[in-house]
Amino acid sequence: MYSFTEENYLKAIYKLSDNDGNGVSTNSIAENMETKAASVTDMIKKLSDKKLLKYEKYKGVNLTQKGKDVALQTIRKHRIWEVFLHEKLKFGWEEVHEVAEQLEHIQSELLINKLDEFLGYPTHDPHGDPIPGENGEFHSNAFVSLDTVEANKKVILSGVINHSVPFLQHLKKIDLTLGQKLMVIEINEYDRSLKLVLNGKIEIFISNEVAKNILVK
Amino acid sequence: MYSFTEENYLKAIYKLSDNDGNGVSTNSIAENMETKAASVTDMIKKLSDKKLLKYEKYKGVNLTQKGKDVALQTIRKHRIWEVFLHEKLKFGWEEVHEVAEQLEHIQSELLINKLDEFLGYPTHDPHGDPIPGENGEFHSNAFVSLDTVEANKKVILSGVINHSVPFLQHLKKIDLTLGQKLMVIEINEYDRSLKLVLNGKIEIFISNEVAKNILVK
DNA sequence: TATTATTTTTAGACAAATCTAAATTTATAT
DNA sequence: ATATAAATTTAGATTTGTCTAAAAATAATA
Structure with missing residues (x-):
């Protein structure tokens, strides 16, 4: 097409x-x-x-609406392929984008719908970005940036704003991956860096710059 | 590349x-x-x-050897994708080829190797064609055409020679799909058409033309 | 407002892959 | 062996997507 x-x-x-x-x-x-x-x-x-x-x-x-439709279907395909690569083929979340850039252009309605079904109709990709439906509709995710979360509130890491490979690799190294349960236990007044506790156990420190690029719910 | x-x-x-x-x-x-x-x-x-x-x-x-290597890797990718489409996404064996023609050109060594692992290192595609290894090596399959099989010998449908969509659709309709256990119970002298028994139960007739295009082991 | 600076467009060229029509080479047949 | 047929190559054009360099329009600034 x-x-x-x-x-x-x-x-x-x-x-x-x-x-x-x-x-x-x-x-x-x-x-x-x-x-x-x-x-x-x-x-x-x-x-x-x-x-x-x-x-x-x-x-x-x-x-135009037609142009948006094509864009949204391409984004839909991209994100569904990312889920496949991450969940089924165990690609790291920093590795999925590049391959999905190619896979998103495969032409087959049937393929993407069957893949979607195979994956259990995922709603978000491995970076927490929402997957548009067959008709381009979004279920908006209402995530908030981690630097706005108050102390002592349990949240789940649900997405990232910065999608760069180095940033994603960094988060993975300090165990901040999608679905991670965490809580802010200290907000440094001076530079707004944060002390977090992961799974109620391990404590880590992150800069405000990093916190701004993490989405939680 | x-x-x-x-x-x-x-x-x-x-x-x-x-x-x-x-x-x-x-x-x-x-x-x-x-x-x-x-x-x-x-x-x-x-x-x-x-x-x-x-x-x-x-x-x-x-x-040249270089040319053969590229061809074999492309065939390898094609057939691995066909297995994925058939086994995981439930595409019919007559539907896999067209989509695999696109998927075979995705450039990522990592992708095809991870997909191969995910599928359990399949040796044959959904038409019974062997899948070349990473270094282009074939495990030759030694299948024989069904029209050469003697009567009353149990065999397994293991491949096809004719890969056309109508032929594959026809076979599927009469329950002749990959892995089907069958036995030739009668060979018509006049036109060499065959009477088969499937799973030791159902009897069907096929022409010699069809039999010639079916591979069994 | 006049003058720079920036952004955008045009003009013309190029590479990849394809095509048609004509020319050339090889194969076939009398 | 010569004429005809078939296969193959060349020449020149086309399409898609890209580029550089120059021209035109818009924006910024003194």
Whole structure:
């Protein structure tokens, strides 16, 4: 239906959209996709011809409903594959993204639906990001950032904001993985670094920078 | 490493090779890949430059060891994915090929090895074709065609020669699927059609044409 | 507001893979 | 052995996605 490249553009534009009506700029797309602005202009024209987005010269772009649908289905496939890689094939959460970037472009409705069923209809990927449904609907997750949690309240690590490989590797090393039960037991006044207790036993310290990038519920 | 298209050419040439030193003809490749001879010539030159095959004008091509390795790894990936689709996602054996044609091109050594482990190191795909190992080695399967089996000998359906969707659908409809235990109980002298008994219970008739395309052990 | 600076677009070129039509080579048949 | 047929290659064009360099539009600043 749509090419590998078209799907990647739509996904990038979707993620860059604020839904405030302000068009996504050519440069921001180019930066996000690690390509040049001239290439983006070319592709934008093509996607506009296909009614996947609205484009006015020099004004940036906004996805149409059709464009959003394609983006959401691609994100859905990406995240379902990530669950498969993590849960079934035991990939680390820092390893799943790269492979899922390829798998998300496999064309087969049947495949993704059967995979979804095989995995028990997961609602979140291994980074805690919600998986859109077949019709693009999100069950919003209402997670909060760990640096806003009050002391002595039990929470569960449910997602991350920073998805970078080094960050994910760091968290894994200090046993902060998805589903981890934890409690903030001390908030340092000076730098807002935190002392946590994991599983009611081990105590660890994390910086505010790290805490800001962890989501809990 | 190699493009989608390059892998497909190498796979097709591998399958068309007799290993008798006779080059594979341009036309046979074109026919097999449903493309034009001129396109094949272009691609052949490219693959020859990359030392994946030996090419002399008007003499056809032969894969080098390097070319065979790439072809075998692609076939390995294809067949492992077919097992996954059939065993885990419950695709019919007539449905797996098309999707595996896409999945075989995903680039990740780690992925295919972890998938192989997840599936318990299968030796054959859902059509009974052997799965090459990591180093391209085959455990040859020594199956025989059902039309050569003597009467009253218990055998197990272990593969097919004809891989077409209609043929596979037909077999499934009459309960002839991989692993089915059966016995030839009557061989018609006139047209060499067969009467079979399945699981020691149900009796069915099949034509010689069908029998020739079924492999048993 | 006039002048820079930045962003975006256009123009033209390139690489990959394909095609058609024509030319060339090899095979076949009288 | 010569003519015809079949297979293969070349030449030139096309599509998709990309790029650089230059031009045009918009934004920022003095």
